[in-house]
Amino acid sequence: MMKASSAKFAIGQVVRHRVFGFRGLIFDVDPEFDNTEEWWLAIPEDIRPHKEQPFYHLFAENAETEYIAYVSEQNLVPDHSGDPLRNPLIGEMFTRDPNGAYRAKPIIAH
Structure with missing residues (x-):
């Protein structure tokens, strides 16, 4: 039996x-x-992550563009730069507080 990961x-x-x-x-x-x-096998085998770990959906960006990324926990580290992100999708779901932290907007049921 697999141990549930957090x-x-x-x-x-x-x-x-x-x-x-x-x-x-x-x-x-x-x-x-x-x-x-297909997505998993497209990752080069020498850097392919194992499947039994959390995977994160990101509003991602690099120097050239903004996009959605799906990344294994083993490939992420905290970013403490404090620099704002520019991905335009962020504003649909989050606000940035005066301390620079991102907070999820409340969900309003219709």
């Missing part, structure tokens, strides 16, 4: 990719891999 990072936390250096804001967490086998 996420090391939280929704609203800014992180950086350990290998590729891009930054992102976590907006969702899967307790373990929940993407396609």
Whole structure:
């Protein structure tokens, strides 16, 4: 039986990719891999993460562009730079408080 893992990072936390250096804001967490086998196999085998760990959905950005990323916990580190993120999707779900932290907006049911 697999031991349930708990996420090391939280929704609203800014992180950086350990290998590729891009930054992102976590907006969702899967307790373990929940993407396609094709996606997983497209990762080079020598750096392919194991599936039995949390995977994070990020509003990500690098020097050139903004995008959505799906990243294993083993490939993330906290980003303590305090620099704001520019991904335009962030404003739909988060606000940035005076201390620079990102807070999820309240969800209003219709």
